[in-house]
Amino acid sequence: MNLVAxxxxxxxxxSCDETSVAVIENGNKILSNxxxxxxxxxxxxxxVVPEVASRHHIEQITGCIEDALRDADVTYDDLxxxxxxxxxxxxxxxxxxxxxxxxxxxxHNLPLVxxxxxxxxxxxxxxxxxxxxxxxxxxxxxGHTELVYMPEEDKFEIIGETRDDAAGEAYDKIGRVLGINYxxxxxxxxxxxxxxxxxxxxxxxxxxxxxxFSFSGLKSAFINTVxxxxxxxxxxxxEDLAASFQQAVxxxxxxxxxxxxxxxxxxxxxxxxxVAANKGLRERLTKEIASFKDTKLExxxxxxxxxxxxxxxxxxxxxxRHGARADATLNADPGLEFEWLADEAK
Amino acid sequence: MKIxxxxxxxxxxxxxxxxNDQLLAQTTLTTHRKHAEFLMPVIEDLVKKADLTPTDLDRxxxxxxxxxxxxxxxxxxxxxxxxxxxxxxxxxVSSLLNLALNVQRADVLINPIFDGRNQNMFTGLYRWNxxxxxxxxxxxxxxxxxxxxxxxxxxxPILIIGDTASFEDDMRxxxxxxxxxxxxxMGIPSAALLGQYGLAKSPVEDVDAVVPRYLRxxxxxxxxxxxxxxxxxxxxxxxx
Ligand SMILES: Nc1ncnc2c1ncn2[C@@H]1O[C@H](COP(=O)(O)OP(=O)(O)OP(=O)(O)O)[C@@H](O)[C@H]1O
Ligand SMILES: [Mg+2]
Numbered sequence: 001m002n003l004v005a006x007x008x009x010x011x012x013x014x015s016c017d018e019t020s021v022a023v024i025e026n027g028n029k030i031l032s033n034x035x036x037x038x039x040x041x042x043x044x045x046x047x048v049v050p051e052v053a054s055r056h057h058i059e060q061i062t063g064c065i066e067d068a069l070r071d072a073d074v075t076y077d078d079l080x081x082x083x084x085x086x087x088x089x090x091x092x093x094x095x096x097x098x099x100x101x102x103x104x105x106x107x108h109n110l111p112l113v114x115x116x117x118x119x120x121x122x123x124x125x126x127x128x129x130x131x132x133x134x135x136x137x138x139x140x141x142x143g144h145t146e147l148v149y150m151p152e153e154d155k156f157e158i159i160g161e162t163r164d165d166a167a168g169e170a171y172d173k174i175g176r177v178l179g180i181n182y183x184x185x186x187x188x189x190x191x192x193x194x195x196x197x198x199x200x201x202x203x204x205x206x207x208x209x210x211x212x213f214s215f216s217g218l219k220s221a222f223i224n225t226v227x228x229x230x231x232x233x234x235x236x237x238x239e240d241l242a243a244s245f246q247q248a249v250x251x252x253x254x255x256x257x258x259x260x261x262x263x264x265x266x267x268x269x270x271x272x273x274x275v276a277a278n279k280g281l282r283e284r285l286t287k288e289i290a291s292f293k294d295t296k297l298e299x300x301x302x303x304x305x306x307x308x309x310x311x312x313x314x315x316x317x318x319x320x321r322h323g324a325r326a327d328a329t330l331n332a333d334p335g336l337e338f339e340w341l342a343d344e345a346k
Numbered sequence: 347m348k349i350x351x352x353x354x355x356x357x358x359x360x361x362x363x364x365x366n367d368q369l370l371a372q373t374t375l376t377t378h379r380k381h382a383e384f385l386m387p388v389i390e391d392l393v394k395k396a397d398l399t400p401t402d403l404d405r406x407x408x409x410x411x412x413x414x415x416x417x418x419x420x421x422x423x424x425x426x427x428x429x430x431x432x433x434x435x436x437x438x439v440s441s442l443l444n445l446a447l448n449v450q451r452a453d454v455l456i457n458p459i460f461d462g463r464n465q466n467m468f469t470g471l472y473r474w475n476x477x478x479x480x481x482x483x484x485x486x487x488x489x490x491x492x493x494x495x496x497x498x499x500x501x502x503p504i505l506i507i508g509d510t511a512s513f514e515d516d517m518r519x520x521x522x523x524x525x526x527x528x529x530x531x532m533g534i535p536s537a538a539l540l541g542q543y544g545l546a547k548s549p550v551e552d553v554d555a556v557v558p559r560y561l562r563x564x565x566x567x568x569x570x571x572x573x574x575x576x577x578x579x580x581x582x583x584x585x586x
Contacts, residue, residue, distance in 0.1 A: 019583075034585060041582030049566040051415065055557070056583050058423055062430040063554040067585070076431070092416060095382050096423050102386040103427035107400040328386035 007080045009320070010068065010104065011313030014097030015089025015117045016142070017041075017048050018306065019060035023072035023079075024313030028126050031072035033310040036060040039183065047172070047182045054092035061100045068309075076108045083113040083316025085120060086326070087336030088143065094332035102328055113316045114326040116336055117307075118144060119156060121272040123315035124304040131298070132267035138257050140281070141273030142168035142183070145253075147211050147260050149341055154322040157341035159260060160211020167249055168275045170215040174222045174245055178238055189278050192246035195239030199225060201248040203255075211260050218248050246280050254284045261292050270298045277305040347404045350389065350428065351541030354381040354421040355413025355441035356460055356509075361388045362537035363396040367545055369538045370396035376534060381420040389424070404434055407544025409441040409535060411559035412468035412485060413460055418558040426556045435549035438556060439540055442485050445508055446472040447539040448532040454505040455482060457497065461509035465490045468561060471497060471504075479543075487561045494520045508533045 006025055013020040022033040038056045042048045069075065084101035087094060105112040122137040137148040145168075146161035165173070168185055175184020178191075201221045204214040222245050229236045261269060269292075271285055282299050289297040304311060349364040357379045362372040371392040375384065393400060408425035411418035418441065429436035445458035452474040460468040470485035483496060490513055497504055498520055505526040506517065510533070518525045550556055563571065571579075 036583050036585045038583050040584060044570050044582075045566045049564060051564045052566060054415070054419060055560070055564070058419055058426075059555075059557055060583060061423065062426055065427070065430065066554070092419070095416070096419065099382065099386070099420060099423040100427040103424050104431050106386060106390055107428055107431045109400075328390050329383050331380075331383045 006078070007317055008074055008078050009313040009316045010079050010082050011115075011309040011316050012082070012084040012097040012101045013117070013120065013307055013309040013312045014057045014061070014093050015085045015087070016093060016307055017053050018308065019057045019064050020307065020309035021064040021068040022309035022313050023068050023074055024310060024317060027314055027317030028130070030127055030310045031074065032068045033308055034064045034067045034071065035308050036064055043181050046176065048090070050090045050092055053090055054096060057093055057096035061096055065100070065104070079108065079110055081111045081113050081316065081320045083115050083312050083320070085117045085312050086114045086330060087117065087333035089117055089332075089334060091332050091334040094334060098330055098332050102330060106328060111320065112326045112330065113320045113324050114330055115312045115315050115319060116156070116338065117312075118148070118338065119315040119319075120311040121300070122148065122150075122156070122270055123318065124272060124300045124308075124311035125270045125298045126314045127304060127310060128301060129298060131270065132296070134264070134266045135268040135270060136260060136264060136266045137270040137272055138253065139273045140167045140253065140271070140275035142166060142172070144273065145213050145215070147257065148338060149264050149266075153318055156338040158338050159264070159341050160213065160256060162213040162215060164214050164216035165219060167213075167215060167253065168273070170219045170249065171275065173219055177223055177226050178241065183274075185275060185278065188242045189246065189280060191239050191242035192280060193243075195237060195241070195243030197244045197247040198237075198240045199244035201244050203248055203252050206252050206255050211256050213252060213256065215249065218245065246278070250278075250280045250284050253281060254288055257285065258288055261295060266295055268296050268298050270300065272300045272305070274306050276300050277302050347545065348398060348402050349405045349407055349541045349545060350393070350403050351407040351537040351544060352385070352389070352421045352425055353409035353441060353444055353535040353537050353540055354385055354417045355409050355411060355535065356417055358534050359384055359388065360535045360537035360540075361385070361392055362541050363392045363398065364538065364541040364545070367542045372536075372538050374534060374536065379417070381417055385420055385424055400428070400432060403428075403432060405437060405544070405549065406434065407437045407439060407541050409444045409540055410438040410556070411441050412487065412561045413441045415558070415560060418560070422556060422558045426553050430553045436553050436556060437544040437547045437549050439544055439547065440470070440485050440559060441535070442468065442470045443472060443479065443481070444535050444540045444543070445533065446479060447543055448536060449505060449507060449528060450474070454503045454526060455497070455500055457504050457506045459506055459508040459510055459513060461512060462487055465512070467493060467509075467513065469493060473502075485559070485561060490516055
């Protein structure tokens with residue numbers, strides 16, 4: 001007989017262009033993490049087409065459940081709970097995961113735990129090492145760029161966010177100008193490492209007294225530079241363009257994060273989200289954290305930066321312990337957001 | 347055999363629980379298009395009211411389209427996941443055929459219609475033959491202008507049901523007295539009839555492969571296909 005009961009979460013993630021189902025043990029161990037990515041399909045269109053994404057999710061969903069259970073070598077009887085991303089994301093995509101998770105929870109009489117996708121990105125860190133609180137997370141992804149303060153494990157408070165484009169979105173847009181198909185983040189990152197910051201693009205809001213970001217000015221400056229050069233038939237170095245763009249992004253992210261750490265001393269800084277895979281950003285934060293003696297940097301491993309259900313299970317186990325439950329009426333919430341830090345607490 | 351039958355193809359939602367062809371419980375709602383919120387609670391409630399538990403079910407029958415893309419996805423996602431997770435059978439039935447089941451008469455051709463916007467329709471043509479319903483013209487997404495010539499040569503009267511309002515006048519101009527209309531309640535799907543019909547059908551072999559019967563590519567895919575007529579459209583999704 002197994003004396004120590006295992007907590008097993010079956011988790012679902014379908015917020016964008018990945019269909020993913022995972023089994024997580026005790027909130028921090030991946031028993032399986034099946035990710036079916038649609039990138040190849042959407043590359044035909046240069047970006048994610050929502051109706052196409054929904055159609056792919058429904059093709060994949062039950063096959064992913066079977067694979068996740070088989071790889072984890074568990075049955076429904078072993079499970080403790082079912083966790084699912086219910087927002088933010090594309091509504092039609094979210095609904096496939098939400099409906100499937102509700103069906104599984106009902107069929108096997110399991111509790112259903114609703115998970116915020118961004119809480120998932122942050123909790124991916126837990127799959128490597130326990131998170132220590134208070135903690136700060138820099139969440140940088142395709143749709144979000146925000147600094148999230150976590151006084152306790154189930155409290156997520158925004159202290160700053162992008163006022164326009166998300167960092168990943170900016171990468172994808174300037175990537176297009178360089179002739180790089182979506183998702184452009186990784187190739188631009190690689191190009192950047194072969195060039196130098198020669199263009200000195202603007203660092204928007206860098207010296208403002210807040211923790212907010214803006215990337216649309218940088219994006220426009222980049223596009224204008226390239227278009228102007230095209231008009232006068234001047235060839236610019238793609239490597240230097242990428243390096244200059246990346247340096248501007250990394251500077252602003254690192255500066256604001258440092259300022260946030262000064263105002264909110266924390267035990268851990270977590271770098272999470274798709275753009276957390278960025279080599280330049282990882283290197284820079286690793287360097288900067290040295291001056292914060294009491295703060296450890298937790299870089300979400302590359303394999304868990306993009307969307308996956310393992311991170312949803314990691315957050316789901318924590319939320320389950322705090323009593324988060326959904327019933328069969330659970331709907332997708334495409335615009336779901338964390339609360340801002342309450343003013344009086346500032 | 348205990349059957350769960352689901353149709354959320356358009357605005358109405360209809361769910362039934364059957365014991366073979368006996369109806370145990372049924373709910374049909376036409377008030378909201380909130381299938382994401384209502385479908386699973388209705389299923390939960392009906393199975394309970396039928397004094398069953400999920401594991402008592404033997405088969406799921408789903409109207410898999412055509413219809414509203416989100417609507418047919420809700421029904422098909424719920425149906426294929428329930429079938430897969432409980433290890434039970436899944437039967438898929440055309441949503442247009444399910445509507446045609448409301449008209450149990452052999453003297454007409456039954457023409458169920460879902461509005462496809464801009465004078466387009468999702469439609470097909472059905473008839474009863476010695477107690478079984480038969481397809482006369484396959485379900486398709488078609489403009490009214492093309493559908494009319496396709497159905498105008500039949501001798502039998504044509505009875506339209508479903509989203510008939512925006513098509514009826516134009517159809518009467520061509521079909522005259524051969525066009526029949528029905529009680530609007532016949533335009534609302536019945537999950538009990540769906541379950542009964544699904545009882546006699548053979549289940550799908552591969553539940554994982556079931557997808558809704560959209561009958562239409564997305565605009566992005568249609569445009570892309572025009573530019574790449576010979577490209578293999580499989581294997582766009584990869585497990586990594
Ligand atoms: N090495 C990299 N450098 C910069 N950006 C990257 C890198 N790798 C991936 N990205 C970017 O990460 C984004 C995808 O991240 P993710 O999958 O978390 O976003 P999302 O799920 O679409 O959005 P969100 O999580 O905000 O809902 C893309 O914009 C991609 O270009
Ligand atoms: Mg994401």
